[in-house]
Amino acid sequence: MKARITFVNARLIDPATELDANGGLVVEDGKIADLGPRLGSGMDRDDPEVIDCKGMVLAPGLIDMRVFTGEPGSEHRETLASASEAAAAGGVTTMVVMPNTDPVIDEPSLVDFIKRRADATAKVRVLPMAALTRGLSGETMTEIGLLKESGAVAFTDGDRAVPNARVMRRALAYASTFNALVVGHAEDPELSAGAAMNEGEFAMRLGIPAAPAMAETIAVERDLRLVEMTGARYHFGQISARASLEAIVEAKRRGLPVTCGVSAHHLILNELDVGSYLTFRKVKPPLRSEADRAAMVEGVASGQIDVIVSSHDPQAADTKRLPFAQSAFGAAGLETLLPAALSLYHEGRAGLPRVLDTMTWTPARLLDIPGGRLAKGAPADLVLFDPDEPFVVDPAKLHSRARNTPFEGRKFQGRAHMTFVGGACVWARRRGR
Amino acid sequence: MTTASADPILRTSHLLGIEGLSAEEIAGLLDLAEHYVALNRAADKKAAVLKGRTLINLFFEPSTRTQSSFELAGKRLGADVLNMSVKTSSVTKGETLIDTATTLNAMRPDILVVRHQDSGAAELLSRKLDCCVVNAGDGSHEHPTQALLDALTIRRRRGSFEGLVVAICGDVLHSRVARSNIQLLAKLGARVRLVAPRTLLPGDAERFGVEVFHDMKKGLAGADIVMMLRLQIERMAGAFIPSTREYFHFYGLDREKLAYARPGALVMHPGPMNRGVEIDSDVADDVEVSVIHEQVEMGVAIRMAVLDALARGLAREGRNAP
Numbered sequence: 129m130k131a132r133i134t135f136v137n138a139r140l141i142d143p144a145t146e147l148d149a150n151g152g153l154v155v156e157d158g159k160i161a162d163l164g165p166r167l168g169s170g171m172d173r174d175d176p177e178v179i180d181c182k183g184m185v186l187a188p189g190l191i192d193m194r195v196f197t198g199e200p201g202s203e204h205r206e207t208l209a210s211a212s213e214a215a216a217a218g219g220v221t222t223m224v225v226m227p228n229t230d231p232v233i234d235e236p237s238l239v240d241f242i243k244r245r246a247d248a249t250a251k252v253r254v255l256p257m258a259a260l261t262r263g264l265s266g267e268t269m270t271e272i273g274l275l276k277e278s279g280a281v282a283f284t285d286g287d288r289a290v291p292n293a294r295v296m297r298r299a300l301a302y303a304s305t306f307n308a309l310v311v312g313h314a315e316d317p318e319l320s321a322g323a324a325m326n327e328g329e330f331a332m333r334l335g336i337p338a339a340p341a342m343a344e345t346i347a348v349e350r351d352l353r354l355v356e357m358t359g360a361r362y363h364f365g366q367i368s369a370r371a372s373l374e375a376i377v378e379a380k381r382r383g384l385p386v387t388c389g390v391s392a393h394h395l396i397l398n399e400l401d402v403g404s405y406l407t408f409r410k411v412k413p414p415l416r417s418e419a420d421r422a423a424m425v426e427g428v429a430s431g432q433i434d435v436i437v438s439s440h441d442p443q444a445a446d447t448k449r450l451p452f453a454q455s456a457f458g459a460a461g462l463e464t465l466l467p468a469a470l471s472l473y474h475e476g477r478a479g480l481p482r483v484l485d486t487m488t489w490t491p492a493r494l495l496d497i498p499g500g501r502l503a504k505g506a507p508a509d510l511v512l513f514d515p516d517e518p519f520v521v522d523p524a525k526l527h528s529r530a531r532n533t534p535f536e537g538r539k540f541q542g543r544a545h546m547t548f549v550g551g552a553c554v555w556a557r558r559r560g561r
Numbered sequence: 562m563t564t565a566s567a568d569p570i571l572r573t574s575h576l577l578g579i580e581g582l583s584a585e586e587i588a589g590l591l592d593l594a595e596h597y598v599a600l601n602r603a604a605d606k607k608a609a610v611l612k613g614r615t616l617i618n619l620f621f622e623p624s625t626r627t628q629s630s631f632e633l634a635g636k637r638l639g640a641d642v643l644n645m646s647v648k649t650s651s652v653t654k655g656e657t658l659i660d661t662a663t664t665l666n667a668m669r670p671d672i673l674v675v676r677h678q679d680s681g682a683a684e685l686l687s688r689k690l691d692c693c694v695v696n697a698g699d700g701s702h703e704h705p706t707q708a709l710l711d712a713l714t715i716r717r718r719r720g721s722f723e724g725l726v727v728a729i730c731g732d733v734l735h736s737r738v739a740r741s742n743i744q745l746l747a748k749l750g751a752r753v754r755l756v757a758p759r760t761l762l763p764g765d766a767e768r769f770g771v772e773v774f775h776d777m778k779k780g781l782a783g784a785d786i787v788m789m790l791r792l793q794i795e796r797m798a799g800a801f802i803p804s805t806r807e808y809f810h811f812y813g814l815d816r817e818k819l820a821y822a823r824p825g826a827l828v829m830h831p832g833p834m835n836r837g838v839e840i841d842s843d844v845a846d847d848v849e850v851s852v853i854h855e856q857v858e859m860g861v862a863i864r865m866a867v868l869d870a871l872a873r874g875l876a877r878e879g880r881n882a883p
Contacts, residue, residue, distance in 0.1 A: 268800070271807040298801060301759040305775045358759065 132156050133551060136168035138181035138512070142188065142502035143485030153186060155508040158550035163502055181512055184545060187484050188500050189221025189252075189509035191491040192465060193311075193389060194365055194437035196286065196458065199245065201230025206442035206529045208242070211462060212250035214440070214528035216555035218463035219511035219544030222253040222499060224491075227264070228286035234259035234270045236278035243279055251554040252547075253509070255497065257282045260299055260310060266290045269299040273306050281495045284311035284365060287412050287441075287457070291317045293350060300360035309494060311365045312351050314372060315413065319343035324453045326399045326414040334405065336452055341369035341420060344413055348372040352379045355386055363494055364388035366439055368413040370423035377432050387494060389435035390424045392468035393459055393534050397421070401534070405452040409534045411439070412457035428486060429478040435494070436486040438465040442530030459534040463526050467540035470515055474541050480515065508551035515542040569877060570870040575687045575694045578703035579744040587712065587748060594713050594859070594866035601637070601862055610869050611640035614671040618644045619661075620697070621677040626832055626857060627697050627706070631674045634864035638872075640671070658682060659689055666690045672871055675699075680737075693871040701735045707831050708741035710863040712749065714856050715786060718827055722749035728780050728822070730756040731790030731812060731839050734763055734801070738831045739790055743769050756780030757812065760801040777812055781821040789814055789830045792839045805838045815841040819850070827852050 133155040140151050140163060152168030154161045171178050192215065198205035208225070215223050225242065227233035233242060239256050246254030258280035262268050272283055283303055290296045290312070303310050323339030325331050331338035348364060352375060355362045366389045367373060376388050393411060398421045402409050409415060427433035441458025448455050461468075469487060472478045492500025499507045521538045523531040547555035570589035573581060600606055616635035620628050628644065635642040645665075656664075658677070665673065672693045675683050680700030687694040698704040712722075719725060727746050733739045733755050746753050753771040755762060766773050774780030781787060794805060802808045809815075814828065828844055828851045836842045845851055 262803075269803045271803040273803075273811050274807050298760050302802070305758040305760070357764070 132177055134168045134171055134178045135181055135186055135512075136171055136178055137183060138186035139183055140186055140502060141481055141484055143481045144489040144501035144503065146481055147502065148481055150183070153502065153510075155548070155551040158508055158552070160502060160504055160506050160508050162504060179512075179546070184512050184514045185480065186510060186512050188488040188502055189511050189547060189549065190219050190466060190487040191222040191224065191495070191497075191500055192220045192438050192440070192462060192487070193224045193435055193491045193495070194226065194391070194439045195223040195462065196226045196228055196441040198442060199229065200241070205444050207249065208246050208254055209249040209251075210527075210529040211440065211442070212252045212254070214460070214462040214526065215252045216547045216549075217527045217544060217557075219466045219513060219547050219555075220252060220438070220462055221509035221511065221547060221549045222255060222497070223250075223462070224255045224257055224281060224495065226284065226286040227257055227259040228288070232259050232263050233257075233280075234262050234264075236271065236274045239275055239278040239280050252549050255279075255281045255495065257284045257311060259283070260285050261290060261295065264288045266292060266295060269295070269302055272303050272308050276306055276308050281497065282309040282311050282363070285313060287313050289313050289315045289317050289347060293354065296351065297354050297357060300354050300358040300362065304358050304360040307361065309361045309363055311363045314344050314347035314351060314364055314367060316343040316347045319346065323414070324410060325402055326416050328399060328417060330399050330402070334402070339414065341371065341416055344369050345371040345375060348375050352376070352384065352386060355379070355384050359385070361385045362387075363435075366391045366394070366413065366437060367433075368394045368416045368420060368424065370420050373423055373427045373432060380432070387434040389437045390428065390433050391437050391439035392461055392465050393439070394421065394424050395428065395436070396468050396471060397534060402452075407448045407450065407452055407455035408459060408532045408536070410452060410455055410457055411441075411459050411534070425472060425477055428472060429482065431482070434486065434490050436465070436469045436483075438462050440528070442528055443532045444530060448532055458532065460526065460528050460530045460532045462528060464521060464533060464535050464540070466511070466513065467519075467543050468535065470542040471540065473515065508548055510548040511544050512546040513542055513544050517542055519543060569873055571874060574871065574874045574878070576705055576867055576871065577683050577687060577694065577696045579705045579708050579741045579748070580703065582705075582748070584748045587709070587745060590709055590863065590866050590870060591713050591716055593869060594709075594862040597862040597865040598859070601858070606637050607639065608637060608865075609639045611635060611638035611671075611872055614640040614872060614875075615669070616640040616642045616672045616674065616868070617665055617668075617670045618642065619665065619673060619675045620644070620646045621675075621682075622647070622698070624676055624697070626860065627676065630857070630860045631695075631697060631864050633861050634868055637861075638865055638868055640868070643670075658685065662686050662689050666692070671875055672868060693875065695867060695871070698737055700737065701740070702737050703741045704737040705741050706860070706864055706867060707738050708745040709867070710856055710859040711742055711788065711829060711831075712745055713859045713863050714829065714852055715827070717859075718852065719785065722746065722751040725751040725786060726754065726784045726823070727751050727786040727788060728754045728756050728784040729788045729790065730777065730780065730814065732761045732792050732797070732801075733757050733766065733790065734761045735793060736790045742788065743771060754780050754784065758802060777818050778821045781818055784822040785826055787814060787819065787822055787826055787828050789828065789839050791831060791833065792835055794835060794838065805835075809838055813837070813839055813841060814844050816843060819844055826850065829853065829856060832857070
């Protein structure tokens with residue numbers, strides 16, 4: 129690690145302070161030592177410790193609140209190390225990993241395992257969420273207090289719902305005892321049993337078993353009432369339906385401690401993108417109607433949706449090269465998170481600070497972790513990118529072990545040029561990559 | 562000695578809970594119990610205030626210390642004591658509570674001591690029976706003699722309750738001991754705190770007029786009395802708390818957490834204890850801080866006082882007079 133790096137000629141964007149100005153930034157001993165409009169302006173640009181940003185955006189490294197990996201248990205799909213390669217190439221400096229592994233991360237010793245494996249193998253920071261219920265069974269709560277002490281940043285059953293309202297009530301009440309954040313998956317398991325996509329005309333024409341968007345909204349409304357009862361801090365990991373967002377907005381208006389996220393692919397794609405049974409676009413929750421997608425975009429722009437996640441879920445041929453109904457849910461997304469989110473900026477729906485806030489400062493605040501901002505003393509987790517650089521998504525050039533991107537061939541603008549974690553460069557894009 | 566005289570102490574002919582008692586009635590019972598503490602430490606432990614009376618212990622839930630304590634109290638006061646527990650009663654044959662009670666009523670007992678798993682059972686019996694009813698614990702409602710014996714223990718150690726900070730820790734949600742103690746301590750002027758995870762507290766716990774804490778170290782800070790509650794492990798794990806090891810880590814009373822209480826703070830437990838779950842043996846067995854065995858001794862005395870007080874009412878009304 130370099131002891132000192134000076135970034136000059138950068139467009140500094142810090143969502144926490146709504147800073148968007150040209151200037152420089154100094155990193156010392158892994159932390160941001162200083163930043164300002166004229167900083168480093170007179171420095172020698174050939175000095176190896178000086179990085180000329182050439183007017184590109186220098187922003188806090190992204191914090192992706194929803195990453196599934198295959199470690200432990202399904203390392204052929206993705207390891208913490210391989211996911212971190214994709215993260216670094218995508219400008220993601222902190223991956224929050226889901227407990228949906230084998231074994232499930234529901235024991236303090238397993239939280240410790242993830243942390244130690246990440247320290248030994250991953251290029252970027254890895255923060256584990258622990259299971260909310262043992263074995264993701266939805267039946268008995270986990271040791272939330274001990275897990276939090278061991279380093280779990282939040283509690284979730286990942287992409288599994290907790291069907292039993294009594295179990296959820298108690299888990300939320302217990303979590304609130306420790307001021308722990310619960311991240312819920314809103315899906316009524318009965319209404320969506322067997323479903324592979326969104327219920328509607330297109331699913332009907334394809335003949336695919338489908339679940340209504342209300343399967344999500346009903347679950348959202350139940351959990352909002354449980355939050356009202358228990359006072360727990362609750363984050364909907366990702367929502368996809370307009371009615372779900374409306375319910376959450378109303379709950380926020382009433383002062384409930386609730387927030388929500390949306391995946392990048394739900395901002396870009398709708399149910400029609402399933403096309404001719406494209407299993408890489410089979411995700412959970414399913415891609416919704418165009419009206420729902422537009423509502424998600426509007427929600428991010430207005431600030432009603434707090435967080436954008438990749439919902440990175442690596443799948444291999446064994447789980448995806450199957451008939452649509454039989455194939456697994458999930459899309460790779462770490463490396464395309466920033467470009468996909470930036471499309472809101474290019475479409476004129478939101479400014480850069482607003483778009484970046486959903487992946488930096490807001491996740492940092494929700495998870496109560498350092499980083500996610502450009503401030504003296506903050507960790508030097510940084511991403512340098514040209515928001516206008518055009519490129520085409522080529523699955524063969526992605527860094528994840530999994531290639532199941534839903535964006536194959538898509539034209540995006542803006543991707544990570546360099547990525548720094550604790551002041552160390554973990555990614556520098558070479559020409560043509 | 563005034564306490565040994567036949568002055569009335571209780572206004573009612575039953576002891577169903579702390580809720581209906583005045584501070585004066587409570588003080589009267591504690592004063593009378595002091596007399597029986599002395600008697601119980603003498604060679605001749607017999608008194609004659611229940612001579613000729615019949616006491617029935619009707620226990621629908623297993624109990625060691627409460628039942629034997631009432632039995633001993635009745636016998637030392639000269640009563641004939643009949644112990645009935647669920648296993649030997651007709652309840653196991655499908656008889657209803659009221660049928661059992663009316664059957665017993667026909668045997669003309671003077672005092673019925675009842676423990677039942679359902680809240681309100683003692684109250685129900687008191688309306689159907691001619692005798693005095695003592696609630697020895699009904700569901701999650703009240704356990705008045707436990708609260709009284711706790712009060713006696715505290716008063717003998719601390720003299721008064723005014724301004725005393727009492728932290729009641731653990732499963733308040735299901736605890737009849739907590740409900741009785743909260744009310745009694747408030748009536749006598751103590752400041753009550755509840756310390757528990759949210760899952761083990763009633764939603765409206767503050768309505769008891771107490772302070773609620775989820776962090777035990779904060780809850781114990783400056784406490785004069787630390788009152789631990791028993792965790793009913795069999796119905797807890799996975800439902801209200803995730804595991805007993807987590808419970809002990811955050812809510813088990815050990816030296817480290819006790820150090821936050823006022824120096825010289827007393828540790829109480831109604832028993833039976835789950836060692837290593839709600840209390841560390843190191844603390845439970847330390848006679849410098851733990852008054853757990855003293856509580857048991859006070860239990861016999863307080864039950865003698867309660868039986869005596871109720872018998873005075875019987876004599877006054879002339880019911881079943883000898």
